Amino acid sequence: MSAPFDFFSPQRIVFGWGRRTEAGPLAATLGRRAFLVVGSRTLARSGAIAELTAALEASGIEVSPLATISHEPLTTDVDEATALLKQAGLREGDFLVAVGGGSAIDLAKAVAAMATQDADAVTGTPPRVVDYLEGVGRGYQLVVPPLPIMALPTTGGTGTEATKNAVISSYEPAFKKSLRDPRLVPRIVLVDPELSVGLSPETTAWTGMDAITQLIEAFITRNARPIPQALCLEGLRLALPAVEQAVRDGTNRPAREAMAQAALFSGMALANSGLGLAHGVAAALGVICRVPHGLACAVMLPAALAANRETSQADLARLARYSLNLSIADDASAAQALVDRVAELCRSLQVPRTLGELGVRKEQLPALVAGSKGNSLNGNPRPIASDELQLILERML
DSSP: OOOOOOOOOSSEEOOOOTTEEEEEEHHHHTSSEEEEEOOHHHHHHHHHHHHHHHHHHHHHHHEEEEEOOOOBHHHHHHHHHHHHHHOOOTTTTEEEEEESHHHHHHHHHHHHHHHTTTOOTOOOOOOOGGGTTTSTTTTOOOOOOOOOOEEEEOOSSSSGGGGEEEEEEEETTTTEEEOOOGGGSSSEEEEGGGGGGTTTTHHHHHHHHHHHHHHHHHSSSSOOOOOHHHHHHHHHHHHHHHHHHHHOTTTTTHHHHHHHHHHHHHHHHHHHHHHOHHHHHHHHHHHHHHHOOOHHHHHHHHHHHHHTTTTTTHHHHHHHHHTTOOOEEEHOOOOOOOHHHHHHHHHHOOSSSSSGGGTTOGGGGHHHHTTOHHHHHTSSSSSOOOOHHHHHHHHHH
């Protein structure tokens, strides 16, 4: 008997090189005024934002620039952008357009949620995003539906264009938590791989490794489901060769297309199945040690594979046979082939082998262990106790 499951995904996915030219008619199905959240000033300098704005306006949409963000969004970023949107006066037909990497899309999703919520029932003050995040604040749930969102990802990595959560951070106190609701899945996802051509080799590498880590962890998680696993198989087959090609030559169209598709699949997979050890620790590395998320995932992936290899050997073997086109019958040997390929990929992309190379100090390990607790680690194929995680991290210094 098959276990019951649900599956969340965007209402509409539009994929293809150059298809950003269709943004206007697509956005017009969501509303008449678009609040624009942009991921980096590089997009503006390239002319992509001016092109997008013109396309929206040509379809009769009023465009209001709202925020530009080049770092992982903080609670203060969400609250400030929400206040700006509310100052404009919410009206029927408002929606958000996010163009950029995971930071821009997560910020847009959080603002879309917070903009519609009523004042805090306890304090009477405007709602704060911290009170809606998992594991911190007041544990509030979204009451009023979020504003619609159209997402245009540009990095070929995070997959947040297809998820039901927005990841929001804080440094004081240090945490990285999710605002989670099925209504946060963007209504329209417009994936134009050409938008990723200008990414630096470093950003291409780290965001690509984020996608690869998500594809592996969502496949072996204890909450794995059949549709996400099918997406992981195909996504990893695309990503393993493509990430190196895209790093070497950012203009390589097949590589950029493969990574954009792999990232999209990874987002759909993690939204429905969850993740594991690597992402649990990566969240803590981000807020405690200020390590970029994709880089943290890349560093932690080999350790996560080692910790889960025995428990997940059959699943890793399935991944290896499909993604690497292997005919190895023995599960142990097939799983080892995937472990070896990941190690080879990390060497090729010059991923640091130790936490020490990231600037992590031994005295930070207890905080990293505590900060790793959450939904991602809870989805790991087997339980990882705090003392075991401490030992894993000590061995990586």
